[in-house]
Amino acid sequence: MSYLDRIDSYKEEMIAALADLVAFPSTQQxxxxxxxxxxxxxxxxxxMLKKAEADGFAVFDDDGWGGHIEYGQGExxxxxxxxxxxxxVGEGWDSPPFELSLRDGKLYGRGTADDKGGVLISYYAMxxxxxxxxxxxxxxxxxxxxxxEKGWKxxxxxxxxxxxxxxxxxxxxxxPLIIGNKGVLFCDLAGRFEKSAGEGLRLRSLNGGLAPNxxxxxxxxxxxxxxxxxxxxxxxxxxxxxxxxxxxxxxGKSLEISAEGRSVHGSLPWDGLNAISVLLDFLQxxxxxxxxxxxxxxxxxxxxxxxYLGEGMGCADEDExxxxxxxxxxxxxxxxxxxxxxxxxxxxxxxxEQKVFDALAAAATPCGYGVVKVDSKRPAYIPEDDPVVRxxxxxxxxxSGDTESRPMVIGGATYxxxxxxxxxxxxxxxxxxxxxxxxxxxxxxxxLMMSTRIYADALYALCCGEEx
Numbered sequence: 001m002s003y004l005d006r007i008d009s010y011k012e013e014m015i016a017a018l019a020d021l022v023a024f025p026s027t028q029q030x031x032x033x034x035x036x037x038x039x040x041x042x043x044x045x046x047x048m049l050k051k052a053e054a055d056g057f058a059v060f061d062d063d064g065w066g067g068h069i070e071y072g073q074g075e076x077x078x079x080x081x082x083x084x085x086x087x088x089v090g091e092g093w094d095s096p097p098f099e100l101s102l103r104d105g106k107l108y109g110r111g112t113a114d115d116k117g118g119v120l121i122s123y124y125a126m127x128x129x130x131x132x133x134x135x136x137x138x139x140x141x142x143x144x145x146x147x148x149e150k151g152w153k154x155x156x157x158x159x160x161x162x163x164x165x166x167x168x169x170x171x172x173x174x175x176p177l178i179i180g181n182k183g184v185l186f187c188d189l190a191g192r193f194e195k196s197a198g199e200g201l202r203l204r205s206l207n208g209g210l211a212p213n214x215x216x217x218x219x220x221x222x223x224x225x226x227x228x229x230x231x232x233x234x235x236x237x238x239x240x241x242x243x244x245x246x247x248x249x250x251x252g253k254s255l256e257i258s259a260e261g262r263s264v265h266g267s268l269p270w271d272g273l274n275a276i277s278v279l280l281d282f283l284q285x286x287x288x289x290x291x292x293x294x295x296x297x298x299x300x301x302x303x304x305x306x307x308y309l310g311e312g313m314g315c316a317d318e319d320e321x322x323x324x325x326x327x328x329x330x331x332x333x334x335x336x337x338x339x340x341x342x343x344x345x346x347x348x349x350x351x352x353e354q355k356v357f358d359a360l361a362a363a364a365t366p367c368g369y370g371v372v373k374v375d376s377k378r379p380a381y382i383p384e385d386d387p388v389v390r391x392x393x394x395x396x397x398x399x400s401g402d403t404e405s406r407p408m409v410i411g412g413a414t415y416x417x418x419x420x421x422x423x424x425x426x427x428x429x430x431x432x433x434x435x436x437x438x439x440x441x442x443x444x445x446x447x448l449m450m451s452t453r454i455y456a457d458a459l460y461a462l463c464c465g466e467e468x
Contacts, residue, residue, distance in 0.1 A: 003132040003460065007452050010124050014448065015107065019100035020047060021116040022109035026085050028150045034064045037085065037146045037154060044084040045144055048119065052142075055127060066158035068143045071126050072136035078463055079141050079165030080122040080455075081155075081415035081422070082172060083148035086111040088210045090217060090263060092439035105445050112443040113428065114436045118171030119144065121427055121448065125455035129464070136463035141165060145415060148172075149211065151375060155418050166421070167388060167462070170414040171455065173424035176396040179384055180409035181417050181424065182267075182322050182346040184377035185353050186212050187360065189341040191369035196290035201225040202336070203288045204254065208276040209331030210263075212344040212374075213413075214437050215272035216330060217263035219279040220256060223286075228255045234285050244278045257282070265437050266328035266344040267411030269308040276332050277305045296339060299367055304329055310345065315359035319348040321381070322409040325356070342374070346411035349379040380417040381409070388462070392425055395458040399450060405430045412436075425458070427451035 021044055029038025042064060049059045052069040061067040089110050095101040097110040111117075122142045129136065143165075146154040196202070201223060208219025223231070228248070235248055235257065245260040259282070261275030280300050288294050303312040310316045310327040318324040331342040347356050353376055360371045382389060384407050397403050416422030427447065428436075435441045 003128040003134060003456055004453055006128045006131055007124060007449065007456060010127070010452075011445075011449060014120055014124055014452070015100075015102070015445070017051070017120055018107060018112065018116060021084070021119070022100045022111055023098055025098045026111065027088050028085055028147055036064050041085050041146050044116070045146055048084070048123070048144055052123070056130070057126070060162070062158045062161055066144055066146050066154040068141045068162070069123065069126070070139055070141045071130050072139040072463060074136075074138045076138040077141050077165040078138050078459070079143050079168035079419070081143045081145060081168050081170045081418065082119040082122055083115045083145035083415070084119060085145070085147055085149050086114065086116070087149050087214060087437050090210055090439055092217075094440055097439075102445075106442040107445060107448070108440060108442045110441055113441050115148070115172045117443040117448060118427055121171050121451045121455050124452050125459055128452075128456045129459060134460070134464055136459070138463040140459055140463055148415065149213070152377070152418060155415060159418065164419045168416060168419045168422040169458070170416045170422060170424045171427050171451070172414045173410060173412060173426070174408065174428045175400065175426040175430065175454070176402065176405045177389060177392050177407045178410050178414065178416065178424035179389060179407040180322055180349050180381040181377075181379060181414055182348060182409070182411045183351060183353055183379040184413045184417075185345040185347065185356055186374040186376065187343050187345070187357065188372045188374055189343060189360070189364055189369055190339065190372060191296065191367070192338045193290055193292040193296070193336060196336070198289040200289035201231075201286060203283070203290065203293050203334075204336060206279070206332060206334040208279065209329075209342065212330035212342040213266035213328070214330055215261065215264050215266055215269050215328060216275045217261045217272075218258065219261070219275040219332070220258045221279055221283060222251065222254050222256050224254050231255060231257075231286060235282065238282050238285065246278065246282060263438055264434060265412060266330055267326060267346050267413075268434070269326060269328040271434065274306070274329060276329050281305055290336065295367065299369070300341075303363055304341070310356075310359075313360050313363045315345070315356045317348055317351045317356070319350040322349045322379075324348070325351065326411050349381050349409065351379075377413050377417045380422055382421065382423055388423070391461050392423065392458055395454055395461055396426075399454045399457065400429065402430065426454065
């Protein structure tokens with residue numbers, strides 16, 4: 001039996017392991033003892049370490065910040081950088097998000113595609129070589145990240161202690177290969193409201209979004225006033241004019257207005273519909289007693305509403321290699337005292353984080369608003385003519401039969417940006433629907449198995465065959 005034949009024999013075991021991992025609701029939660037990212041994330045992490053030890057792999061634990069599973073020999077290290085944390089589930093699931101469901105050849109559950117499936121693809125590719133008795137001339141190290149969706153502090157802690165692999169692959173993006181990732185800047189736009197001196201309609205709160213890197217699918221505002229008939233009339237006219245989904249529901253003496261959008265990954269904001277922008281677009285038709293709230297609504301609609309390329313904030317940029325800058329409004333929290341808006345900006349590989357930040361500040365400062373940097377990721381790029389790139393593309397083409405698709409540069413952030421020399425390699429095949437960060441996330445069984453074969457072949461080519 002060859003190492004590729006072994007992968008087919010793992011099919012039921014892989015599905016069972018994915019079910020076990022999906023059952024951990026591994027959204028980031030408050031730290032627990034020896035679990036910096038919460039008990040659920042730690043549970044998924046300990047599950048993988050225990051499984052690897054039982055299968056005879058060497059394991060390393062960085063005190064709960066992350067760790068690795070290793071196989072092979074030699075001084076060089078090939079890293080497989082994947083993560084076990086997931087984004088919040090949101091709404092609209094047809095089956096329990098933390099219970100693996102098999103329907104029509106598809107494995108549904110939060111984390112199946114991003115990135116618990118990627119963890120298992122990497123693991124079983126390593127296992128196929130090991131079970132076949134192949135000893136790589138490099139160490140193959142599956143690095144388990146635990147907070148990729150929020151901050152990367154765990155990966156930073158782990159790499160500071162262990163050091164970077166010589167080359168890293170991240171199974172957290174698309175085939176055939178991601179040779180470049182745009183830079184990422186997360187920042188908050190914040191400001192305070194003056195106290196209202198007049199009577200009339202009050203905007204008590206406005207909230208929406210699950211995370212900065214998700215286009216928000218829902219946003220809700222709570223208003224107070226002496227009479228809501230005029231508000232309801234304007235809402236009905238707005239719905240008729242735009243086709244957007246909004247509704248108003250009485251909440252005691254208040255009126256709750258909610259907008260429904262469509263969630264997608266924040267690096268492709270035009271593929272979704274931002275519920276925060278829909279709601280604020282409507283609210284500009286109302287006159288609130290607090291003038292500073294009216295000013296903020298006007299600012300938002302002038303500078304941020306549906307301006308996905310940063311043009312409204314003066315930070316638009318592009319280069320030939322990676323295309324245009326993107327800007328996503330991911331979250332908002334507003335009350336009668338202040339507001340905070342979370343922005344996710346993906347800028348071109350040859351762009352400048354500082355230039356983007358300065359443009360945001362220039363737009364916000366005249367209005368008395370501030371911009372606070374929350375986090376950033378540097379761009380990553382390895383040229384298409386690099387020997388490693390050619391090797392990986394060959395492996396992909398050999399198993400997929402796809403000879404047309406080309407290496408890409410994307411806006412999505414991956415652990416390839418956490419290291420000096422990294423590439424994102426699969427596992428999503430060209431033409432597949434984008435289900436990352438969405439309800440009813442899934443990974444098809446066929447794609448899971450083919451991805452594992454591609455990875456096993458790539459590990460053999462890079463670590464067992466001729467030097468790339």
